[in-house]
Amino acid sequence: MKQDITKEVEIPQGIAVQLDASTVIVKGKKGGINRTFKFRGIKIEKQDSKIMFRAEKATRYEKKILGTIIAHIKNMIFGVENGFEYKLQVCSVHFPITVHIDATNHVVIIKNFLGEVKERKAKLIEGVDVQINGDIITINSIDKEKAGQTALNIEKATRVRARDRRVFQDGIFMIEKAGDKI
Numbered sequence: 620m621k622q623d624i625t626k627e628v629e630i631p632q633g634i635a636v637q638l639d640a641s642t643v644i645v646k647g648k649k650g651g652i653n654r655t656f657k658f659r660g661i662k663i664e665k666q667d668s669k670i671m672f673r674a675e676k677a678t679r680y681e682k683k684i685l686g687t688i689i690a691h692i693k694n695m696i697f698g699v700e701n702g703f704e705y706k707l708q709v710c711s712v713h714f715p716i717t718v719h720i721d722a723t724n725h726v727v728i729i730k731n732f733l734g735e736v737k738e739r740k741a742k743l744i745e746g747v748d749v750q751i752n753g754d755i756i757t758i759n760s761i762d763k764e765k766a767g768q769t770a771l772n773i774e775k776a777t778r779v780r781a782r783d784r785r786v787f788q789d790g791i792f793m794i795e796k797a798g799d800k801i
Contacts, residue, residue: 624677628670628689634696638665643692647699650761654691658684698761705770706795707756712788716777718751727756727773733789741776744769756791763797770796 630636637644643663644653656663660681664671672689674681697703709716717730720743727749729739743749747760747769756773760766770793777790794801 622677624672624674624682624685626672626685626689628672628692628696630668630670631696631700634700636665636670636696638663638670643670643695645692645695645699647696647761649699649702652695652699652762654695656688656691658688661685661688663688694763698763702759702761703763703766703797704795705758705766705793705797707758707770707773707791708794709754709756709791710789714789716789716791718756718791720749720751727776729776729791732777733779733787739776741773742769743772766797 633648635646637646641657641663642653642655645651658681660674660677661684662673664673670692672685674685677685709718714731714734716732719728719730720726721728725743725745727741727743729741732739744765746762747758747765749769750757750759758766758770758773760769774791774793779787779790
């Protein structure tokens with residue numbers, strides 16, 4: 620059964636939100652993020668200190684999309700206010716792994732992984748700050764998706780295939796993900 624749905628998101632003090640057609644622009648003390656949402660049947664409006672979402676005669680699909688859009692906007696607001704932080708740990712049992720950042724090429728270089736002569740590289744996404752402190756890699760960004768993708772790229776660069784994971788436990792693993800300990 621189709622029904623009208625109206626939801627709202629409160630805009631905190633110190634956060635500026637602008638709507639430009641289907642683009643939402645959020646600015647805060649840490650910076651600004653913009654994102655375009657193009658879905659038929661869902662209208663986004665700003666009223667005072669609230670963002671209003673309306674779906675007339677919403678189907679199940681539109682209800683799911685509405686929840687997704689609201690989650691993205693809440694993440695944008697949280698990101699410009701507090702930022703997102705991911706932590707990874709370098710684990711080396713068999714061979715000492717060396718990790719450093721090549722800022723000119725926007726990559727993290729991993730040397731001597733499982734004794735390999737060839738170095739492995741992980742792409743860094745623009746707008747993400749990566750710091751290496753001993754065996755801990757810290758990733759900070761106001762955009763949750765960019766920070767998460769960068770953490771995944773680094774973790775994926777040391778994924779072991781065709782070897783027993785119980786024996787070869789070398790690699791770079793995520794230990795903290797946007798505030799949640801793993």
